[in-house]
Amino acid sequence: MSMPQTTGPQTGHRASKSLLEVDAGTRRRNRAEARFRSYGIAAIGVAVLALVLLVTSVLSNGLGAFRQTFVIMDITLAADTLDPSGTGDVDAMKRVSTIGYGKLLKTALIADLESRGIPTEGMSEKEIAGLLSKEAPAQLRNMVLADPSLIGQTIRFKTYATGRVDGYFKGRVSMESAERDSNVTPAQLELADRMRAKGLMSVGFNWGFLFGPDASELRPEAAGLGIAILGSAYMMILVLVLALPIGVAASIYLEEFAPQNRWTDLIEVNIANLAAVPSIVFGILGLALFINFMGLPQSAPVVGALVLTLMTLPTIIIATRASLKSVPPSIRSAALGVGASKMQTVFHHVLPLAMPGILTGTIIGLAQALGETAPLLLIGMVAFVRDFPSAPPEGFMDPAAALPVQVYNWTQRADPAFVERASGAIIVLLAFLLTMNIVAIVLRRRFERRW
Amino acid sequence: MMKDNRIEERTVDMDMTETKISARNVQVYYGETHAIRDVDVDILDKTVTAFIGPSGCGKSTFLRCLNRMNDTIPICRVEGTILLDGEDIYDKRVDPVQLRARVGMVFQKPNPFPKSIYDNVAYGPRIHGLARSKAELDDIVEKSLRRAALWSEAKDRLDQPGTGLSGGQQQRLCIARAVATEPEVLLMDEPCSALDPIATAQVEELIDELRRDYSVVIVTHSMQQAARVSQKTAFFHLGSLVEFGETGEIFTNPQDPRTESYITGRIG
Numbered sequence: 001m002s003m004p005q006t007t008g009p010q011t012g013h014r015a016s017k018s019l020l021e022v023d024a025g026t027r028r029r030n031r032a033e034a035r036f037r038s039y040g041i042a043a044i045g046v047a048v049l050a051l052v053l054l055v056t057s058v059l060s061n062g063l064g065a066f067r068q069t070f071v072i073m074d075i076t077l078a079a080d081t082l083d084p085s086g087t088g089d090v091d092a093m094k095r096v097s098t099i100g101y102g103k104l105l106k107t108a109l110i111a112d113l114e115s116r117g118i119p120t121e122g123m124s125e126k127e128i129a130g131l132l133s134k135e136a137p138a139q140l141r142n143m144v145l146a147d148p149s150l151i152g153q154t155i156r157f158k159t160y161a162t163g164r165v166d167g168y169f170k171g172r173v174s175m176e177s178a179e180r181d182s183n184v185t186p187a188q189l190e191l192a193d194r195m196r197a198k199g200l201m202s203v204g205f206n207w208g209f210l211f212g213p214d215a216s217e218l219r220p221e222a223a224g225l226g227i228a229i230l231g232s233a234y235m236m237i238l239v240l241v242l243a244l245p246i247g248v249a250a251s252i253y254l255e256e257f258a259p260q261n262r263w264t265d266l267i268e269v270n271i272a273n274l275a276a277v278p279s280i281v282f283g284i285l286g287l288a289l290f291i292n293f294m295g296l297p298q299s300a301p302v303v304g305a306l307v308l309t310l311m312t313l314p315t316i317i318i319a320t321r322a323s324l325k326s327v328p329p330s331i332r333s334a335a336l337g338v339g340a341s342k343m344q345t346v347f348h349h350v351l352p353l354a355m356p357g358i359l360t361g362t363i364i365g366l367a368q369a370l371g372e373t374a375p376l377l378l379i380g381m382v383a384f385v386r387d388f389p390s391a392p393p394e395g396f397m398d399p400a401a402a403l404p405v406q407v408y409n410w411t412q413r414a415d416p417a418f419v420e421r422a423s424g425a426i427i428v429l430l431a432f433l434l435t436m437n438i439v440a441i442v443l444r445r446r447f448e449r450r451w
Numbered sequence: 452m453m454k455d456n457r458i459e460e461r462t463v464d465m466d467m468t469e470t471k472i473s474a475r476n477v478q479v480y481y482g483e484t485h486a487i488r489d490v491d492v493d494i495l496d497k498t499v500t501a502f503i504g505p506s507g508c509g510k511s512t513f514l515r516c517l518n519r520m521n522d523t524i525p526i527c528r529v530e531g532t533i534l535l536d537g538e539d540i541y542d543k544r545v546d547p548v549q550l551r552a553r554v555g556m557v558f559q560k561p562n563p564f565p566k567s568i569y570d571n572v573a574y575g576p577r578i579h580g581l582a583r584s585k586a587e588l589d590d591i592v593e594k595s596l597r598r599a600a601l602w603s604e605a606k607d608r609l610d611q612p613g614t615g616l617s618g619g620q621q622q623r624l625c626i627a628r629a630v631a632t633e634p635e636v637l638l639m640d641e642p643c644s645a646l647d648p649i650a651t652a653q654v655e656e657l658i659d660e661l662r663r664d665y666s667v668v669i670v671t672h673s674m675q676q677a678a679r680v681s682q683k684t685a686f687f688h689l690g691s692l693v694e695f696g697e698t699g700e701i702f703t704n705p706q707d708p709r710t711e712s713y714i715t716g717r718i719g
């Protein structure tokens with residue numbers, strides 16, 4: 001038992017320690033640091049897990065919406081049923097309703113099945129025709145009215161299979177569930193299997209989901225996002241055009257020009273509060289102000305954009321002011337010192353340096369606006385819209401839908417096929433957000449390179 | 452006629468020059484703090500005036516009064532009269548922007564714009580419309596960089612960022628930027644505090660050259676520098692102007708005991 005001899009008086013606990021031994025205090029500090037690091041890693045792990053779960057669930061539910069079961073059949077567009085007057089006059093042809101086209105489709109499908117030798121024994125004509133989407137007659141009618149020269153020809157017509165058959169190929173519908181289902185019979189599903197084997201039915205990418213209009217409750221297979229995407233795009237354009245200049249101008253004024261007094265303090269507090277106001281409140285405001293008072297049309301992108309602008313402004317103002325504030329004051333002194341005016345100082349020096357932050361803030365604000373649902377419900381963007389809005393600027397006033405509202409809308413519908421479509425719409429929404437973020441990053445890089 | 456005493460060599464005949472800036476009874480407050488009290492000073496044309504004094508005595512504050520840079524500090528209040536060529540620069544009708552084009556400034560900390568070296572120097576001439584063509588602007592940039600003793604180092608990298616220069620080079624760039632606008636008065640707040648002796652000598656050379664056309668006010672912590680470059684020296688202490696006079700007089704025969712103890716290194 002020999003203790004190391006200490007020579008001289010002890011001066012603190014470090015006195016005789018070698019650098020090669022770690023002392024107790026350092027060991028404790030290192031342990032605390034390691035602990036903290038593991039908390040951080042755990043937190044990131046939870047976040048990543050949540051993200052992975054979200055993405056996988058959305059993708060597994062929603063990817064199916066981009067694929068659809070189609071019936072591809074040959075159909076002879078008989079002149080005597082489609083153009084009874086025989087004049088080729090489109091107005092006269094319009095008198096033939098979808099019921100007429102439906103009959104034509106039914107006979108054509110039965111004939112097609114027969115000619116390809118697909119047995120249909122024991123099935124009624126109605127059952128066979130039930131394999132086609134209820135949308136099919138309207139589709140054919142639009143096609144013929146758009147191009148009357150088709151009459152008399154035999155064409156290859158591609159249309160949606162009914163949602164239940166589509167669900168059967170995607171695994172949503174089974175023989176057992178079909179037994180209990182009044183909308184589909186097991187015999188129909190078996191026929192669909194045979195048709196698919198003979199090439200009369202196929203599953204492929206569905207552009208109609210991205211570009212087509214919404215469809216009614218009974219036709220999930222025909223429901224598309226076209227109007228919602230267009231409506232959201234219109235709103236984003238308007239929000240950008242309205243909110244960016246107003247927000248940046250307000251921030252520049254508040255940050256660089258406004259005197260520091262009770263009024264500006266009050267405005268500042270109010271802007272911070274506005275950023276925290278629930279979005280539905282903006283919806284009520286929009287309903288009262290833009291629709292009831294100003295008389296703007298319901299469901300119009302312009303109203304949605306105005307409401308979303310009000311909602312986005314505080315975000316943009318707060319982000320812009322923060323990035324203006326982060327420009328070092330010495331740059332302002334330098335510019336003022338060579339005789340630049342206040343405005344020259346701001347526009348030549350401060351604003352370019354604050355640009356990356358402003359753009360990031362704006363795009364975050366836009367992304368928020370893109371995903372906003374509640375205020376749009378209140379201003380009527382939840383309405384069922386079948387007609388595409390026209391091109392801007394008139395189109396800004398036409399009724400349209402919006403992506404998040406469409407998601408909400410579809411989740412409310414009874415047919416399980418709409419669950420898949422809602423998830424598909426979420427994928428589109430996420431793709432939009434991702435694109436916006438990439439644009440933000442690219443712009444940021446571009447502006448930052450100008451040091 | 453060669454004299455080996457630089458102080459005397461650079462002394463001008465005071466009767467020949469006229470007052471450029473005349474400050475009377477100047478008070479500066481930062482909120483409640485009284486930072487400058489009762490300062491009376493006459494800054495002559497074609498003369499270098501040095502402000503010396505211990506740190507925090509108000510040299511920079513007073514310097515900023517002369518081109519109204521204090522306007523940019525919200526809590527700062529200036530009282531008294533400051534005349535430039537007989538006109539009150541704090542008059543309501545005066546636009547400080549116009550004033551600052553005539554009274555240029557080099558700041559204590561180098562503050563180049565985050566732009567190219569060329570654009571840093573060309574900025575002032577551009578906004579004041581001093582150059583009619585690109586060639587003229589190029590000339591101004593070159594002349595200014597030469598005067599600031601930066602040309603040889605910067606001529607091959609004019610398009611590179613001014614913020615990428617060393618601290619001393621940045622300060623010379625700021626000097627070039629200030630002289631490019633051809634101010635009548637140049638205020639320099641410790642322009643050499645980040646410079647090596649060679650660059651310092653070059654800047655002092657520049658100051659001496661500027662004196663031919665302009666009036667220069669320089670704040671410095673170096674007694675030797677004040678003695679070398681200035682003809683007039685003002686000694687500030689705790690916000691007051693203690694002594695103001697010929698540089699030679701101040702350094703050889705100070706009237707106030709505080710001045711004496713400062714220049715001999717006993718306070719400060």
Ligand SMILES: Nc1ncnc2c1ncn2[C@@H]1O[C@H](COP(=O)(O)OP(=O)(O)OP(=O)(O)O)[C@@H](O)[C@H]1O
Nearest residue numbers: 481484486505506507508509510511512513524559
């Ligand atoms: N922006 C400001 N706000 C409040 N007080 C200030 C401000 N600038 C300077 N002061 C105060 O005014 C006094 C004078 O400061 P000033 O910067 O003029 O000193 P200085 O003589 O230039 O010092 P140094 O030699 O260290 O640069 C100091 O007490 C300082 O604290």
Ligand SMILES: [Mg+2]
Nearest residue numbers: 510511559640
């Ligand atoms: Mg100072």
